[in-house]
Amino acid sequence: MTISAATFLMFEGRAEEALAFYVSVVPGSEILSINRYGAGGPGPEGSVILATATIAGMPVMASDSFVKHDFSFTPSVSFFLTCSDEAEIEELATALGDGGQFLMPLSNYGFSRRFGWLNDRFGVSWQLNLP
Incomplete structure (x- = not known):
């Protein structure tokens, strides 16, 4: 199988x-x-x-779904994108964050050179990482 x-x-x-x-x-x-x-x-x-x-x-x-639900997306499940450089992570954060909400703005949180977490305008969660 x-x-x-x-x-x-x-x-x-x-x-x-x-x-x-x-x-x-x-x-x-x-x-x-x-x-x-x-x-x-x-x-x-x-x-x-x-x-x-x-x-x-x-x-x-x-x-x-044509059926209304009492739930939507949650940040506990997210897309995790590993970026290759500063320009790429900035571009993705700007685009995906437009109309959305940052949970953790792009910054150095100690575990990564640059990291950000956001919900986009559709409610889908994204983690952006620059190792």
Whole structure:
């Protein structure tokens, strides 16, 4: 038996927008496929049944839930990006932080030369590290 793993993100109507944003900001990322609900489907027409992508080469799946939930994303699960230089971490922090909220602003916290943790505008959590 072969098992594979991927991060799965459930949005309430913004899956495609979020993935397009991540692909535009994070190098080595691309949307691989998007399947949408049609007319008469259980979800709103055009919303995402399932999208697949890679974020910095990591497999990611996403969907739009047409059911309202009492939960959303939590910072206890996050994307962790290891950056190669100061310019890259600054660029990612600026882009991902736009419309979001920093939990730990970019700084030297002693365990890394530069580190930051934020929730983006979609509520997804990102840790940015410059070792």
